[in-house]
Amino acid sequence: MLLQQLLNGVVVGGVYALFAVGFNLVFGVQRLLNLAHGAVFMTGAFVAYYTVRAGGPLILGFVAAAVASGVLAMIIEIVCFRRLRKSGDAEFGAIISSMGAGMVIMTFWQWVSQTQVLRFPFDTVPVVIYRFWGLRVSLLQLLMAAAAIAIVLVMAWFIYRTAFGRQVRAVTDSERASMLVGINPNRIYNLTYFISGALAGAAGVLVGLAFNNINFTMGEPYLMFGFAIIILGGLGSIPGALMASLIFGMVQTLSIAYLPSGLTTAFIFSAMFLILLVRPNGLMGREEAGSLRGRR
Amino acid sequence: MALVLDNLSKRFGGVVASENVNITVPKGKITGLIGPNGAGKTTIVNMITGMLAVSGGTIRVDDTDITRAPADQICRAGLARTFQNIRILPENSVLDNILIGFHRHERCSTLSALLGLPASRRETAAMRARAEALLERFGMRHLAEYPAGGLSYGHQRRVEMMRALASEPEYILLDEPIAGMNDVESDALAVLFRDLADSGIGILLIEHNLRFVTRLCEHIYVLDGGRLIAEGAPEAVLSDPAVLTAYVGGEHA
Amino acid sequence: MMNLLLGYQPLLDLFLLHLGLAYAQWLVLRAGVFSLGTVGLAAVGAYTGGILVVTYGLPAPLALIASALSGGLVALALSVPLARLRGIYQAIATVAFIQIVLSLNIYATNVTGGAQGITGIPKTVGTPLLLVAGAVTIYLMYAITRSRLGRAFDAIRQNEAVAASLGVSIVRHQTLAFVLSGALAGVYGALEAFHSYALVPSQFGFPYLIAILSYVVFGGRTSLWGPIVGTAVLILLPEVVRPLADARMLVFGILLILTINFLPKGIADTLIERARGRRLGARRPAEADTAKGS
Known part of the structure; x- marks a missing residue:
């Protein structure tokens, strides 16, 4: 039973990783929080749903969702952040601006779906259950785990092994210095946001399939979980976000199984407060110097 | 009675940024701290002003140990500072920028401040009057209502100075106060610093500009590689071979 | 003419209720606290007021005081982790706080009525009282602005290093601003509850x-x-x-x-x-x- 829950937790954690890694990638590069990330995630689910309903195969829906969400995230950066970044004090502004963008996207899907809960056709993913060592794994779970692992691996390769990845890291270190060596930061930002959005969109499709429930508020709890994960993993740290997603997925599955229902969210966020109390920069985040709130 | 750094040290991991630094800043005198770029002046400033944790040694203001005190309590102990890069409150008027300097001397209760009781209003009015007097003394009365962010560089420096003085410190730490100023402006400030010292304030002057420091200070400390390499009267220090070596290739002003 | 004014009365009420919460948000931002938790604190005040009046039959004025206290106290407890955080982390933590309040209100069905919320709150707050509340709020904010507190808040918001170097305790002032904001949000949450018969968790x-x-x-x-x-x-x-x-x-x-x-x-x-x-x-x-x- 416990093992089964842990397995379920790992699958859930994989999907969280898709969401949180993109969220954290953007933060790592620009030091800005994109509060519309939940809405981008939701957009993925809707796009896949409408593709499948129009008769397209699921894989096409998946690709369409990733591309649409990627482009959407790119647009959010251009419309909401680009001007603010030049003005200097973007930290607060970005929160406000992306919150507004999230609101606009949510209203859009509310109109399109007419506030209905949408469900994929019954056999979009055939219901097949595999059993081994006394554990049950559904085809959908396998699909989710495989997709999550594949996407995260490709991204890690992209960031740590390609020229593009080196450029991303250069821009992260210093926008001005990277411009001097001929990197166009805006191009890097476009690509980073595209990746971040595509990951979120993919997560949206998987979550939509898993719960077979697509509605215009589905992004909100994931945004909150995203917060908890990046606090746990350290803002801006990709490996931290990966680890934290898996831990988070397991903790959540276990607490749903063993805690009184309804208390899960309160439990998770209270744990987050405790972490912040002990480690103000997140569990794996680095300390920042020059504190005026007492010497450390 | 003095500001005393006793065997002050700072290590970042294994890297030594300051080691066994002993400095005494007596009241009524201007004490200089010089050194080439990267000598560790900023580290010392940050430790004194509570921005950086001290690894070893102590810092005392008169009889108060401020080694581990947070920045605001250091001000309350009687040590004010100016910043190397001008830091004013750009949205506020010049007058409001100076008013905040009186914070240490504001006594009215939180409740009366909240409710806007007469005690709070009287205090605000009194502080305003004192701020205006300061502005008068610095010849900036006519700029009182201007947003501080729009002032010229020299005026912003003076606003910073007035703000530090408003806290009525026993000691004041001036972090490169004439950087970016022309000779006329810096001469005017030199006169002002002399006046402050004569009024009994102990000044620690951290400067790049050797000419300015030798002209003003009775006693100079020279820092290089995180250690003091010389100290004493300006003429003696400047002819010290160790100091000359440290400054070769540096900026002889 | 009278009818026209009466037609706008609900709008005026709404304006006054929201104005109070807007000032609660304004106050923390002014002190440089990056809190987005105002509606969570309003929920605390609203539920305190609603429960005390409906379940325990307390008179509304007493319940209102309790709401202010509860908002302020919860803010005081929250300020401990917040004081250790900077910028974005404060924003995240306070948004999470809203979520905690929301899920606790849904979970604790016995006390809060769960997802259904609280109904049958006697309507004791009308436009005149809201006008008085609005006037008092604006006066208090004005008084704070003109006092040493307002000056300290301004300094902290614009430059923490400058504020600290002048003897302003950042932690103490931000805590004060946050607690005041919490008390204000608590009061307005309760006013909203006493104004509208019913209370549901998703409202906040x-x-x-x-x-x-x-x-x-x-x-x-x-x-x-x-x-x-x-x-x-x-x-x-x-x-x-x-x-x-x-x-x-x-x-x-x-x-x-x-x-x-x-x-x-x-x-x-x-x-x-x-x-x-x-x-x-x-x-x-x-x-x-x-x-x-x-």
Whole structure:
């Protein structure tokens, strides 16, 4: 039973990783929080749903969702952040601006779906259950785990092994210095946001399939979980976000199984407060110097 | 009675940024701290002003140990500072920028401040009057209502100075106060610093500009590689071979 | 004429209720606290008031005091982790706080009525009382602005290093601002409960948070006029332009993006700055410098 829950937790954690890694990638590069990330995630689910309903195969829906969400995230950066970044004090502004963008996207899907809960056709993913060592794994779970692992691996390769990845890291270190060596930061930002959005969109499709429930508020709890994960993993740290997603997925599955229902969210966020109390920069985040709130 | 750094040290991991630094800043005198770029002046400033944790040694203001005190309590102990890069409150008027300097001397209760009781209003009015007097003394009365962010560089420096003085410190730490100023402006400030010292304030002057420091200070400390390499009267220090070596290739002003 | 005014009474009530929360948000931002938790604290106050009146039969004025206390105390408890955090982390933690309050209110069915919320709250708050509350709130904010507290808040918001170097305790002042804001949010949460018969947990969620933030960002985050102008315009706008009423949240979303990008100080603050510029305009600083003589 416990093992089964842990397995379920790992699958859930994989999907969280898709969401949180993109969220954290953007933060790592620009030091800005994109509060519309939940809405981008939701957009993925809707796009896949409408593709499948129009008769397209699921894989096409998946690709369409990733591309649409990627482009959407790119647009959010251009419309909401680009001007603010030049003005200097973007930290607060970005929160406000992306919150507004999230609101606009949510209203859009509310109109399109007419506030209905949408469900994929019954056999979009055939219901097949595999059993081994006394554990049950559904085809959908396998699909989710495989997709999550594949996407995260490709991204890690992209960031740590390609020229593009080196450029991303250069821009992260210093926008001005990277411009001097001929990197166009805006191009890097476009690509980073595209990746971040595509990951979120993919997560949206998987979550939509898993719960077979697509509605215009589905992004909100994931945004909150995203917060908890990046606090746990350290803002801006990709490996931290990966680890934290898996831990988070397991903790959540276990607490749903063993805690009184309804208390899960309160439990998770209270744990987050405790972490912040002990480690103000997140569990794996680095300390920042020059504190005026007492010497450390 | 003095500001005393006793065997002050700072290590970042294994890297030594300051080691066994002993400095005494007596009241009524201007004490200089010089050194080439990267000598560790900023580290010392940050430790004194509570921005950086001290690894070893102590810092005392008169009889108060401020080694581990947070920045605001250091001000309350009687040590004010100016910043190397001008830091004013750009949205506020010049007058409001100076008013905040009186914070240490504001006594009215939180409740009366909240409710806007007469005690709070009287205090605000009194502080305003004192701020205006300061502005008068610095010849900036006519700029009182201007947003501080729009002032010229020299005026912003003076606003910073007035703000530090408003806290009525026993000691004041001036972090490169004439950087970016022309000779006329810096001469005017030199006169002002002399006046402050004569009024009994102990000044620690951290400067790049050797000419300015030798002209003003009775006693100079020279820092290089995180250690003091010389100290004493300006003429003696400047002819010290160790100091000359440290400054070769540096900026002889 | 009278009928016309009566027609606008619900709108006036709404304006006054939201104005209070807008000031609660304004106060923390003014002190440089990056809190987005105002609606969570309002929920605490609203539930405290609702439960005390409905379950325990306490008179409304006493319950109102209890609401203020509960909002302030919860804020005090929250300020311990918040004081250790900076910027973005404060924002995340306070948004998480809203979520905790929301899920606790849904979970503790015995006390809070769960997802159904609390019904049958006697309506004890009307327009006159709200007007008094609004006047008192504005006066208090004015008094704070003109006191040593307001000066300390301004300094901390603009530059923490400067504030600390002048003896301003950052932690103590931000805690004070946050607790005051919590008490204010608690009071207005309870006023809302006593004004509207019923209370549901989802009332104090993201959309409300965005509305409150919009008022402050759109109106202005520094001057006393900011929340008044922001709340008035954003509440009146959908009424004046009818088609906008159905798309209130869309309008707020777009306005948030436009304001923060193109009018980052908000309407009131920008206008006040322009007025000051004109008043001083006869002598620009540069000319004034040379004209000083001595």
